[in-house]
Amino acid sequence: MKGQVYKIHSDFYYLNSDEKTYECKVREVLKKQDKKIYVGDFVEFDNGFITDISPRKNYIPRPSVANVDQVVIVSAVREPDLDFKQLDRYISFAEYYGLDIKLCFNKNDLSSDDTLIEKVFSIYEPLGYDIVFTSALEGLELDAFSEIMEGKLSVLCGQSGVGKSSLINSLNPDFDLRTKSVSEKTSRGTHTTRHCEIMKVSDKITIIDTPGFSNLKFDFLLPIDVGKLFREFRPYLNTCKYQDCLHLQEDGCSILEKLDEISTARYSSYVAFVEEAKEYKERVKFQGKKIESRYKQTHNKTAVKISANKRQGSRRTLKQDLYKEIDDE
Numbered sequence: 004m005k006g007q008v009y010k011i012h013s014d015f016y017y018l019n020s021d022e023k024t025y026e027c028k029v030r031e032v033l034k035k036q037d038k039k040i041y042v043g044d045f046v047e048f049d050n051g052f053i054t055d056i057s058p059r060k061n062y063i064p065r066p067s068v069a070n071v072d073q074v075v076i077v078s079a080v081r082e083p084d085l086d087f088k089q090l091d092r093y094i095s096f097a098e099y100y101g102l103d104i105k106l107c108f109n110k111n112d113l114s115s116d117d118t119l120i121e122k123v124f125s126i127y128e129p130l131g132y133d134i135v136f137t138s139a140l141e142g143l144e145l146d147a148f149s150e151i152m153e154g155k156l157s158v159l160c161g162q163s164g165v166g167k168s169s170l171i172n173s174l175n176p177d178f179d180l181r182t183k184s185v186s187e188k189t190s191r192g193t194h195t196t197r198h199c200e201i202m203k204v205s206d207k208i209t210i211i212d213t214p215g216f217s218n219l220k221f222d223f224l225l226p227i228d229v230g231k232l233f234r235e236f237r238p239y240l241n242t243c244k245y246q247d248c249l250h251l252q253e254d255g256c257s258i259l260e261k262l263d264e265i266s267t268a269r270y271s272s273y274v275a276f277v278e279e280a281k282e283y284k285e286r287v288k289f290q291g292k293k294i295e296s297r298y299k300q301t302h303n304k305t306a307v308k309i310s311a312n313k314r315q316g317s318r319r320t321l322k323q324d325l326y327k328e329i330d331d332e
């Protein structure tokens with residue numbers, strides 16, 4: 004039989020199959036192959052045991068979920084104040100994992116400031132992201148909110164306290180997810196969703212409520228790859244004078260030439276993420292150097308003999324390892 008994992012609890016996997024639910028364990032063979040099963044995975048099962056995992060169309064690590072249709076990034080217009088860099092961080096992570104993206108701005112009841120709404124639309128609408136402004140509290144634009152999620156498996160992510168659980172509750176009065184005021188949440192860790200679960204909110208809407216990719220830094224990819232996460236950069240990425248252009252201050256950079264068309268806030272997010280990626284690259288290079296110098300200390304004579312050729316080779320391996328690490332991520 005075939006089913007989809009909707010919840011994982013220690014060694015137990017809960018599956019949906021043909022409107023029925025099943026509790027399963029995993030076949031030893033699969034465990035030995037070290038194949039991880041994620042919430043959202045489609046699996047074969049037989050007699051209470053999962054026997055095989057179908058190929059995934061996508062996945063997000065931390066929290067691990069697979070086969071989602073889209074990410075709905077929830078922000079608040081106030082309490083907490085809208086943080087554009089944080090929003091770009093979520094967007095760029097979702098772009099990295101190749102997911103469709105929708106943007107929800109909640110707590111719109113707290114703001115009477117149209118300039119914020121205009122700013123949001125002017126930056127993100129041209130990029131092609133669907134946008135809704137909601138209030139879970141006052142029931143504003145909830146139809147639009149449910150519309151963007153119809154017929155899809157959505158991952159809800161966004162900072163803690165922006166109203167994700169409240170929005171889900173407002174879609175279905177039968178749901179009673181715990182909601183907490185921002186001040187109650189100040190002690191770190193108390194609100195972390197440790198395991199995530201696919202929830203059927205209504206006939207047409209399935210949601211995974213997660214803390215999303217919070218607190219992640221862009222320290223897992225090369226600086227050169229950060230530009231690809233910015234949709235507005237993509238048409239120009241291959242037209243810069245230098246192939247390894249980071250679009251910071253290089254001459255002949257086509258992104259810099261287009262800066263008047265690119266939002267200042269977006270470009271400043273880009274610069275920040277590139278810096279994080281640079282740190283990562285430096286760290287990897289540094290670790291590489293450390294290994295080399297330690298080697299020289301203990302095997303001094305041998306080190307002297309290493310030909311330039313071989314050294315080049317080891318550097319290449321380092322780069323390959325780096326790429327492998329990125330792929331594994």
Ligand SMILES: Nc1nc2c(ncn2[C@@H]2O[C@H](COP(=O)(O)OP(=O)(O)O)[C@@H](O)[C@H]2O)c(=O)[nH]1
Binds near residue numbers: 112166168
């Ligand atoms: N004013 C206002 N408060 C809201 C709204 N949505 C949620 N809240 C409040 O914001 C706090 C955090 O909500 P919660 O749903 O727990 O956020 P989550 O951490 O993203 O799941 C709670 O005190 C909610 O009552 C809204 O639309 N307007």
Ligand SMILES: [Mg+2]
Binds near residue numbers: 168169182
């Ligand atoms: Mg919540």
Ligand SMILES: [Zn+2]
Binds near residue numbers: 243251256257
């Ligand atoms: Zn450039």
